[in-house]
Amino acid sequence: MAFPGRTPIVGRRVQLMATCLCDAFHDDAAAATVEVLEHLGCEVAFPEGQTCCGQPAFNAGDWEASRRVVRHTVRTFSAAAPVVVPSGSCAAMLFHGAALEFEKEGDLGEVEELGRRTWELADFIVNGLGVRSWPGRLEASVALHRSCHTRGTPSGDAAALLLGSIAGVRLVEFGEGEQCCGFGGTFSVGFPNISAAMGNLKLDHVLAAKPDVLVSGDTGCLMQLSGLAAREGKPLRAMHLAQVLRDALAATP
Amino acid sequence: MKLQPIDQAAAALSAETRAAVYDGSKVGHEKRTRLLFDHYADPDRLRSLAGEIKQHVVENLDTYLPAVEARLTANGARVHWASTAEAACEAVHSILRARGATKLVKSKTMVSEEIGLEAYLRERGIEALETDLGEFIVQLDHDTPSHIIKPIIHKNRRQIAELFERNGLGAYDDAPAAITRRARQYLRHKYLAADAALTGANFVVAESGRLVVVTNEGNARFCLAATRCHIALVGIEKILPTDRDLALFLNLLARSGTAQQLTVYNEFILGPSAAGQPDGPEEMHVIFVDNGRTDVLASDCRDILRCIRCGACLNVCPVYRQAGGHAYRGVYPGPVGAVLSPLMLGERFSEKADLPKASSLCGACHEVCPVDIAIPDLLLRLRDKAHREGVPSPGTPPMGPWAALATRPAAWRAALAGGRILDHLPASLVPIPAIRAWESKRELPPWRGGEFRKWLKMRRQ
Secondary structure, three states, X not given: OOOOOOOOOOOXXXXXXXXHHHHHOOHHHHHHHHHHHHHOOOEEEOOOOOOOOOHHHHHHOOHHHHHHHHHHHHHHOOOOOOEEEOOHHHHHHXXXXXXXXXXXXXXXXXXXXXXXXXXXXXXXXXXXXXXXXXXOEEEEEEEEEOOHXXXXXXXXXXXXXXXXXXXXXXXEOOOOOOXXXXXXXXXXXXXXXXXXXXXXXXXXXXXXXOOOEEEEOOHHHHHHHHHHHHHHOOOOOEEEHHHHHHHHHHOOO | OOOOHHHHHHHHOXXXXXXXXXXXXXHHHHHHHHHHHHHOOOHHHHHHHHHHHXXXXXXXXXXXXXXXXHHHHHOOOEEEEEOOHHHHHHHHHHHHHHHOOOEEEEOOOHHHHXXXXXXXXXXXXXXXXXXXXXXXXXXXXXXXXXXXXOOOOOOXXXXXXXXXXXXXXXXXXXXXXXXXXXXXXXXXXXXXXXXXXXXXXXXXXXXXXXXXXXXXXXXXXXXXXXXXXXXXXXXXXXXXXXXXXXXXXXXXXXXXXXXXXXXXXXXEEOOOOOOOOOOOOOEEEXXXXXXXXXXXXXXXXXXXXXXXXXXHHHHHOHHHHHXXXXXXXXXXXXXXXXXXXHHHOHHHHXXXXXXXXXXXXXXXXXXXXXXXXXXXXXXXXXXXXXXXXXXXXXXXXXXXXXXXXXXXXXXXXXXXXXXXXXXXXXXXXXXXXXXXXXXXXXXXXXXXXXXXXXXXXXXXX
């Protein structure tokens, strides 16, 4: 995945893009993101007009509808401050996918400008703010699912670095870690059989490693794996990276 | 609920076949990764270099093709151009007819599958026998290949032993050594009786006119040694600029395709046998096949023409592993096939416009591609093309209503509040097919629409 040159970070003001999945289902992951960013001294703005990054229609092939939503997002986040997203997938939509569907559009430049300011949460903390370790404590073995849309980006390594630095956290590896969880946005509903088969394989690999908690930086992956585990009666505790970071802070002396 | 054809195919696949495909592709992928990363400090640099070279060829086919023709002709080969599958079959047939040939031995070539050569020749009284073990088994079973490199990845050895027994190749014995020995015994006589040999070409070098054919069984070499006429079927995108480039490409192809440092047999063919050479074909024909490739070239997905047919993207693809190659309804399965097959149909694109949908866009195919093709981007472009052309896509939610909400913040917030009704409706009554499809396999988490915004407002007060 092409990774654009980043706009340098000036000051501590950031804009949170909560993502539509957090808006609808995973409110606590977004809340944890706010607490984590504020702990780092960031002044977190939340543009109220935000909706979605535009990815559902982009993946579904309705680029015209997607571009309408991307344009709305570009307007909503036009302030000159980094946009931090607790999702590798939505971040990749803004710095890669959107540019693809705007290739022949007159306002490609504005879309690319937003892309250069957009950061996935772990990437922002580690590579944007230069944080190399996380304070606090959490007694847990953690399996980190690196979501597919962070391939070729620094996000996966950043998340592993942060998690591994928390006192008490033990990172555990699991089989076929590079394989997709089967979510894939509209793929999950267009191809329910294949999607569920992929998810169940992932679940079995994760559960075989017996982690206390499965962690991902993407609520899409977590929704797929938790939803499958609940249906299949498999015991799975799943958390967003931001929730783990926040919970560790709570144990800071 | 209507399902995508590839999802239906996956659901219908037997557990035995799925296991064979899954295990075969997983082993191939894992061995490849070890080999590449053990041998090279930065394999990704090699992949991008190879990608640049092939992209350069693709962008300059108009000059490379005449240059290759001139070289080949100077080397003593005859060059033919076939714009369609039919024309390619006719070209092979007319060469064979001129020699009165009725028995052809074939080394593995995907182009021959693509143009339906075997059936075409059979109808005209010519036997075209596959000599690659996998392709031989496919032919014996009246089956079709389900993988570019491992045509019988969907079969296990019990099924092959039974097939051999049914066809009089020997009593049931599923030991791999026995299977190979029986095929070898059967094929040896066929080489000696053949009138002509047909191969593909992995690469054709522009500067030298050298054809390169790689096999692991030596069957291409047998084909060439035993016959006096060599016909090579070559896709027009198979060109490399210089002989030097082969160092890079042979290393990448062997590692990516079969997780080998080098394929066992590498044929470098510079022309027909020279005067005074006792063995080898006295006649050499190279048939360059378009068959839809210029349609691909004219599209915004021309990068796919870099493909060197290694199959690495199939092996790593989670969808291919679940669905198997036959689900893709054509010669090229997996991620590369999902791009190539619909485009090669030209005007009939819509017949396979569902293939690009069969991907979670996980990007694993791009990560392993030896010529660095950004396959997910191409799949997305084809989804856009299908949508613009109005091709129906079962299971894809309509995006108009969603976009209407997502561009109107007040309506969006109202929908966040209203979504709560989902918690109180049984799945079967939810008026949104996408949610029913979700709930066919998974639980939907409790609706928390707007809760984060409320929390933030409280915190800020």
